[in-house]
Amino acid sequence: MAQTSITEDSIRAALTERLKATHVEVQDMSGGCGQAFTSLVVSPEFEGKNSLKRHRLVNAALKDEIAQIHAWSAKCQTPDEYEKEMAVTGGKDEPPLDGTEGGKVTGVTE
């Protein structure tokens, strides 16, 4: 089977479909060493789950996609948490960029 290319749109579509995400932001953070994405995922399926379980849900939903790209980050929120953070920060709730330099991945990826 031909390898399908992973895009911000394809990741967003996958999360919307597989995790019933109500809001997804995907951002390219590749620094030239391969495909790398960071994301904000808002889904009611995160209710009552701790951070590790939420990330595991996302990793499972994107198993094939993550296997094909070189770096992946996510912030997982329930719709309530997302709304609260948007209210507190004045509309600034975004994919995490920790570990990047100016929003780009550095070093040995893959």
Add this chain to the structure above:
Amino acid sequence: MFSRTIISRAVRQTAARSSAFAAVRPTPLSTPAPATSFLLSLASQRRLLSDAVRQAIDKAVASAPVVLFMKGTPETPQCGFSRASIQVLGLQGVDPNKFAAFNVLEDQELRQGIKEYSDWPTIPQLYIDKEFVGGCDIIVSMHQNGELAKLLEEKGVLLKEEGGQAEGETKE
């Protein structure tokens, strides 16, 4: 009697492996990484997580209360996410004597094996008391929301504060 034989054989095998993996040394926070191979003798097994790899990773995970599987060494991280994770552990004041880092770039077996072992697709990976905590995103968010400080405190893996330092004073 049958089961006992099996058990004692398993113990013997574990003991034999322990010596075979004597070259596996964790990297303390403060000293340079030794150029060791994690699983030199198992180079032929690439795909599936074999029992031997699993046991070697078991051992690595149990080698210190706080264990980080990373790209590069604490002194010279080879990836921004590993760098951020090491910085967080340093900021938290993790006791170097209770910490071990394993450089996955030095061993392909470890690099692939740890992903399957933890059911986690990315590096770095943090273990505390043999329990998987998460990767960089989780480490950073737990650092920011105070959960990491609480966990590390509970596990008794932080450097001991002396006298007035707890209040942020400099001790003469």
